[in-house]
Amino acid sequence: MRRRGFLQFIFRAAAGALTSVLFAEKSLADWPEEHFSKGDFTTHFQQLFGTRTIIDSEAIQLMLPEIAENGAVVPITISSDLADIQRLYIWVEKNPTPLAAEIAFDASLAVYLTARIKMAESCHVIVIAQQGERLLRNQRWVKVMQGGCGTG
């Protein structure tokens, strides 16, 4: 156990040194901790978007399984032909930390993203796309057969 601790220490020290060299201009301070804290979906959602109008839009295309056998790995595909989408938010309504990801990208990437998310239980997965000042929303209900441990 002592050896493991020591190895971990060396490993972290080395990674830390590497980080400062390769990754100097980026910092953890950028990570918006309050967006990713525990709490219920409605509170977090309002905290982030306030009273801004959100338009439901099928132009934000979402692909999710209707039934997820395993909540630990739920594939999601988001795509859109709309131009000028600068940011995507992926929310899992019933997860203890409802915001899964906040992704900003520029025009060199198409609006297309696949990822794999964890879902603690059956609920809506909500995607918000920011297009200039507009917020667009689409959502899907996903039934999770096996949630709980290792998920959410």
Added chain:
Amino acid sequence: MGSIKIRSRQLEGYTEIKLLITHPMENGRNRHPITGALIPAHFIRELVIELNGRSIMTAELGGSLSMNPFFTFRLKHRERGDRLQVHWIDNLELSDSAEYLFESDD
């Protein structure tokens, strides 16, 4: 550390980029199956993709991404010799980077 695998394929009108990162993505709420002890949170907080040194995507992540995150992106345009750099940093301030060179014309 070699935790990042990058693959690309040329499709009509865009280049598809697949990214596989080896990482536990523990959200801090799971228990060890035998000891029952809580497994401490350990997840990637930030993932950045750069094209020739210019940031084109920044993802802020919570603990709700699956273990060994896998992403697909589509790059609208690229040229031979373009370089894609991927960086991640997690909540324990561990990090890794990888570079991918596009060797063919698009």
